[in-house]
Amino acid sequence: MSLSLSLYIHIPFCRAKCHYCDFNSYPGQERLIPRYLEAVTGEAREWSCLLERPSVKTIYFGGGTPTLLDPEQVGRLMDVCAGSFSLADDAEITVEANPETVSKELLHGLRRLGVNRISLGVQSFDGGLLKVLGRIHDVERALTAYRWARESGFPSINLDFIYGIPGQSLESWRRSLETALELMPDHLSLYCLTLEEGTPLQRKVLQWELEPPDPDLAADMYLLAEERLGQSGYLHYELSNWARPGHEGRHNLTYWQNQPYLGLGAGAHSYLSPRRFGNAASIEEYIDKVSPPWTVDKPGAAAEIEVLSPILEQADTVILGLRLGTGLDAGAFARRFGVAVAALYGPQIEELTGLGLLTLEKGCLQLTQRGRLLGNEVFLRFLAHTNTLFTPAR
Ligand code: SF4
Known part of the structure; x- marks a missing residue:
């Protein structure tokens, strides 16, 4: 397919x-x-x-x-x-x-x-x-x-x-x-x-x-x-x-479901798991760069290429999913990554639900109204956890 x-x-x-x-x-x-x-x-x-x-x-x-x-x-x-x-x-x-x-x-x-x-x-x-x-x-x-x-x-x-x-x-x-x-x-x-x-x-x-x-x-x-x-x-x-x-x-x-997208043009970003690409931002540089040869590892227009670890992709999926009114679908997360969101982020979820910023009910991890006002605080907890687990490869 x-x-x-x-x-x-x-x-x-x-x-x-x-x-x-x-x-x-x-x-x-x-x-x-x-x-x-x-x-x-x-x-x-x-x-x-x-x-x-x-x-x-x-x-x-x-x-x-x-x-x-x-x-x-x-x-x-x-x-x-x-x-x-x-x-x-x-x-x-x-x-x-x-x-x-x-x-x-x-x-x-x-x-x-x-x-x-x-x-x-x-x-x-x-x-x-x-x-x-x-x-x-x-x-x-x-x-x-x-x-x-x-x-x-x-x-x-x-x-x-x-x-x-x-x-x-x-x-x-x-x-x-x-x-x-x-x-x-x-x-x-x-x-x-x-x-x-x-x-x-x-x-x-x-x-x-x-x-x-x-x-x-x-x-x-x-x-x-x-x-x-x-x-x-x-x-x-x-x-x-x-x-x-x-x-x-x-x-x-x-974007919020962390699904694949392709960005064309100056400064546009793409996400094709596990890679993220950022095109050259300047118009003239972009025009100059768009010329063959191209490979998935090095598309011509890209100025930045990042290979994401599974841990980063999981954190992105949680943070983006929490932006949605329906919240993050924990079942879909487990099917995609082979691990339950509660197993990965147990202490964070416990702390944030205790603070009244998150709920985990009926398989959905959702921000409360207070959580929506303090969204960045919530997202930082998940990112901080990621940083403790992941050291970028050189
Ligand atoms: S400068 Fe252009 S891109 Fe920026 S906010 Fe104004 S209309 Fe939008």
Whole structure:
């Protein structure tokens, strides 16, 4: 049976750099798009040969700003995918979109190509906070982009939001949530702002031009979202993700279930057990590297290759699985690794359940509500255990 995986395609181009962003994205590099698309095409073909035309169940065009490509360019990439991989008939195909870069024509064009999920980076319905974040769109534009996406007939629309922004009050967050709920999107991703090293936003906070984010206020915002979205019928199926039933993001579920995925493009990551690969991050370096010869041990575009020990794969599977609303399926874990999760992590599970952060019931290891607020603390316990057992080979 051929390998079944999810496919991520990174489009690293952006109009401008948002003030909080440390993603692998570059403004002002659009002249490189044609060469970049050729390189991604080459990478897809090389992987197809190496993996003997694997099945693909989801495709995710992420960025950067994939909507800086026109439909003809996205269509070429989709043709390359269809030619190189065995694409499932019911494949979920997502495109991330910045509201400022979409038009009715573009959205209709994507829909005609078979894109069935659009993820709009709205981030806030407070115009002042959009400026703090350095977003290039305003509130009106985000609302218009959503209306166009609906009119184009996308079966699933996600809206991305950020909370815990300097200067954001609980009231402002409540208003953004209520506006979002009035739109009735199929899916919502809510991320707590992280002040990334070296970003303009971090500099402004360090220089006291902006007040530092308050973690207690951010926790209140998270609890408010849990309450309001739950009341409105959304399933809280992952720590930061809510969906109307049947609209859970299948692509990201692949990551949280620690299943295989292939990442094409600059800085994209892949996981093909037991290996993890990270492609060269710079656009030009990536373009230069995508040339034969390729082997699974040394794919041309990869700048980092890591062979994972079973202990690390087990820890990854637990940590990613705990992010899910349904928790980690202990039976599936035992079938995959031949060992019970309770046997591997007995003391950690006992301690964390004692602290009220975890439950192990009916074969599922799950975070409690308190555990969801303190997720990183929980994950660290499992990682620390891994570090005591594993010394990386040279
Ligand atoms: S649009 Fe997204 S990837 Fe581009 S700069 Fe802003 S946050 Fe970063």
